[in-house]
Amino acid sequence: ANGFAGARTDAIARRAHVNERMIFYCFESKEGLYRAVLKQKLAAKAAMIESTPDKDFTSSLITGFDECCDDADSLRMWQWEALDKTNRKLVAEEERRAVLQSEVARWRRAKASGILPADADEEMLLLVSCALRVFPLILPQVVSLVTGMDPLDPEFRGRWTACLEWIGQRLLVPAVKSGDEPDGKEKGPVKARKQSPPRTAAGGGRH
Template sequence: MPSPKPRRSPKPQERQRDPERTRQLILDAAEAEFAAHGFKGARTAAIATRAGVNQQLISYYFEGKEGLYQAMSQRWQARQRDLVPPETPLDEQLRRYALEATHNPDGVRLMAWGGLEYSGPDSDPDHAPRAKMLERSVEELRAMQAAGRLPAELDPATLLVMLMAAAMAPTTLPHVIEGVCGTDPRTPEFIDHFAGQVALLVQMLGRASE
């Protein structure tokens, strides 16, 4: 087996560019590439081309494709904190997550690809941080249930999965929506309507526990 080629450091002129801007260019390009092809199908050469940078910069800044994927996850967690600050009501959380299909469709596609490619924790480079993040969401649902704001019969972990699937449906099930609803699921008008319906569903769950 041939020995791997040594990793080349970027040329001095490549390092002189704004590091943070370069990182963001690479992350934006990676999100589009991973959303189109999944983690397994994405190529760092294609990401570099999209970003307009030398491919070696991906190794320089992110230690390769897996590190880049994990950096995108960290960026999403930062986005999530802005999207749904603490104390945001659950129905409003779901409405905002559903609206991401308009504002950040590649992020939703990335999550969908992760599921399609999943064959166990070892196949998922973002498994541990995502599990930790989702456990916090489950704990929030448990606290709501303990406070009498959700029906006692519901399993909070299963409920979280169902709510996530509902919020992602305009991206993951556009063919079903078009067949059932008779409309283009990608239009901002439909997504806004759909987000409101998801929020209403959560509100009705709360009323059912009263």
């Protein structure tokens, strides 16, 4: 809720109904506790990436947005970290880099297999993907000003999911090789598949 700098172990202990000394016994320091939380989140993310090695870009956008909606606390941690101007070394920096690089490797393999265009920059592609997944949640006031809705509103989530699918289907259409002939099928707009009502994240009120 308050980021690493703003977190207080006495407040955490009260909320967890434990003696504050137990936090230091188990984790040694506030940073140790922070690292343990990140490690748990990173392990879940790494397992998801490993279990879906062939996930396409469009699906990764949609599921990534759903995951962010269901775990807004993690986004808040990253936002507090971005606002910290003390130049403190990132906690679990190498572990986080490894998870992100595994996503880059996924798009690199997709490019090598021809699923993605040969001129796609896999690192920039990951940044684009991250931006599309988190934007409504990190700037909810912009969503409200444009649509009049909260980003966790099921109606907005459905509309954003359809938009992500639309973007994904058009952003990375493999280039037609020289000499190839079109298949003759009509190339009209792709209709987004009907989405089931998204689950509203816990505490889904306006932030």
